Amino acid sequence: MSRFSFGIIGASGKMGKEIQSVMEDAGHRFVFAYDINQCLQESNPNVLIDFSLPEVLDRTIAYASVFNSPLVIGTTGYTESQSDKIRELSKTIPVVQSYNFSIGIQMLIKCTELLSANLTDWDVEISETHHRFKKDKPSGTAIMLKNAVGKDVNISSLRLGNVPGEHTVSFGGLGEVISLSHSATSRRTFAEGVLKASEFAHRQKEPGLFSFRDVLFTK
């Protein structure tokens, strides 16, 4: 696999630091950082990564245009008009955008779709467990799983200690139950997803808007 240089917008955040570490471990070079605290620019990066805040978007777009580099976006909370800007940008460069860069969750979604398509008359239940500090119920990932099921299903939300995150989709037929569970044990797993997304983005020869799913399942 070819090595390339990368930059991070939001470099000093928790995810930013983790991404830098994982990308460097994979042999890629950290050459650009933009942040509330800093602006380092050793050279133009081959790939730009944004894990920051929605209000930074215009600057992110400006940088990506100047660098003419693929962009990977993990920032959440964009308005509709901001999403339009990202779509516009993706006509000129490859853009990978996702709300969840965990490979395991994407695989869980894939399995959920497979079972939902084949076990149409089974009951489905989703449950998610997160740390007590998480205020929103249900989790965004649980909603993604519900969308994968494709019908209205019950979501149970449990809040326990400092559990990083667990999601289970259970299918019940008369006489058997299948449960698909995902459990996150560290933030590192998301950074590794960003690494894969960056490598995918760097390989693209054409502009386009890609999901993390495209990253994982496009041959």
Place this chain on the structure above:
Amino acid sequence: MSRFSFGIIGASGKMGKEIQSVMEDAGHRFVFAYDINQCLQESNPNVLIDFSLPEVLDRTIAYASVFNSPLVIGTTGYTESQSDKIRELSKTIPVVQSYNFSIGIQMLIKCTELLSANLTDWDVEISETHHRFKKDKPSGTAIMLKNAVGKDVNISSLRLGNVPGEHTVSFGGLGEVISLSHSATSRRTFAEGVLKASEFAHRQKEPGLFSFRDVLFTK
């Protein structure tokens, strides 16, 4: 262990049949049955068991008084005044009454109390999974577990296929989670609880009102 004779009120119901089978397997003799369909009386039973309906209570009390035998009651749905009658009866004979004769659930309650007493600042979540045909949420057993926790906790109810019954109590601290789970796989387990309750009742020398918990944990 000494063998004894027993009778069942509600003998032809699903639980009645299962109880008869388990009691006979243990060497006890089936000598009396009362039912909407039948009234068999070979001899007076040493222990009387009632798994029937609330409206039969007066007759059950009459039989127990005539036989002067200990009584085990698994029937549910008594009114307050009926409960008073049972309490009154227990002044003259030993009565064991419970809504759940599963040994495992009683042990789960015991463990739940132990953890609740020692992990007072941990989060607690209860979840229960039953077959799709169960209409009430949450299950009665989940409520018993909540009482064992001793504070107001969230109960998640899942309905899946034909799951006989699963209950989980999870305790979450900062850095660790303990989960206690019980899963029923057949009705037989409840009949075995009734067997234990009958043997306990038969051993009692004094009248009194006992719970299934007394059966299991009294030396």
Place this chain on the structure above:
Amino acid sequence: MSRFSFGIIGASGKMGKEIQSVMEDAGHRFVFAYDINQCLQESNPNVLIDFSLPEVLDRTIAYASVFNSPLVIGTTGYTESQSDKIRELSKTIPVVQSYNFSIGIQMLIKCTELLSANLTDWDVEISETHHRFKKDKPSGTAIMLKNAVGKDVNISSLRLGNVPGEHTVSFGGLGEVISLSHSATSRRTFAEGVLKASEFAHRQKEPGLFSFRDVLFTK
């Protein structure tokens, strides 16, 4: 869906009775039974089902040839030369053969293959729990799951009470774990698989040897 008539070889066995019940519930007509205890023949069946013993195979083949009906085989333990005979038979009529007619297990295998193909550098662990009376370790289904993983993985076998059967395949990456679990709660689920296999066999216009997987996933 069109209704048809069916026959069962091994009709008075536990699976035979369950299959008859499920097939009749679906509107199909029971017109033929062959057994150590009986031979009932109301008319020639449209589909023949064999859940018996290996030594009956020659007779099964003879009947299927006479009836010129599709055959569904759930009997296990055939010798290699017997398997050859089945393969030969499948050149003249549609034959569905499987060691496991649980739809859920087939879906679990499908998900296992999906994850194994996409998470090649993750660790994989298989575990299975069955009742204490099961002597063989690991279960045949666990071996099927291992084959689905496609590499040599550890299988843990637990023996507990009268658990009908649970299988779990866990995938562990750095930072996340995915677990796929299947739990059987009754024999009925296998009979429902046989129903699907019979309907599939009845729809086939050409001879051929089919797996239960073909039944589920062929459009």
Place this chain on the structure above:
Amino acid sequence: MSRFSFGIIGASGKMGKEIQSVMEDAGHRFVFAYDINQCLQESNPNVLIDFSLPEVLDRTIAYASVFNSPLVIGTTGYTESQSDKIRELSKTIPVVQSYNFSIGIQMLIKCTELLSANLTDWDVEISETHHRFKKDKPSGTAIMLKNAVGKDVNISSLRLGNVPGEHTVSFGGLGEVISLSHSATSRRTFAEGVLKASEFAHRQKEPGLFSFRDVLFTK
């Protein structure tokens, strides 16, 4: 609760740092550190904690004697003669020694003993899951659990990704299964156990050798 001063032998290790942080968060004062890298002594500590290496023991004993302070030991790997020295020391000061300061695991052991004493004819299975880097099978904690069961039971060891540590004890009767599970999500949980042990040690008025279990369950 009264605040006190404490010292750590092995202060710059991973556990040492975590312990310092948790103890300070609880309001206790860090006044002494001994280490391969340092020796800080602001004043004599009220409680001394040792999370270091076996070869440091003589120095630990010397410090504890000089300070005349209770001692909490989490270091593992002592020889028999070193254990004798610790026992000797405990005749003059309170000493708390344990191989596992997780409160949850102690509670799991307590529940395991409770079930083992009451469900003597049930099957028992222990399983443990740890990260792929853990070489020993089974884990020390699984062996503690086996001792709590009090009979020879099977232990299944799974190795997956970077799972910090999960232990499950399952009890299976005919018709029901109870599972007790513990899952660790961070090292912090062990430091909190050391905090409790320190507070317990500080409260002791008499010398003695105590386990972490005494810390949790002594009134």
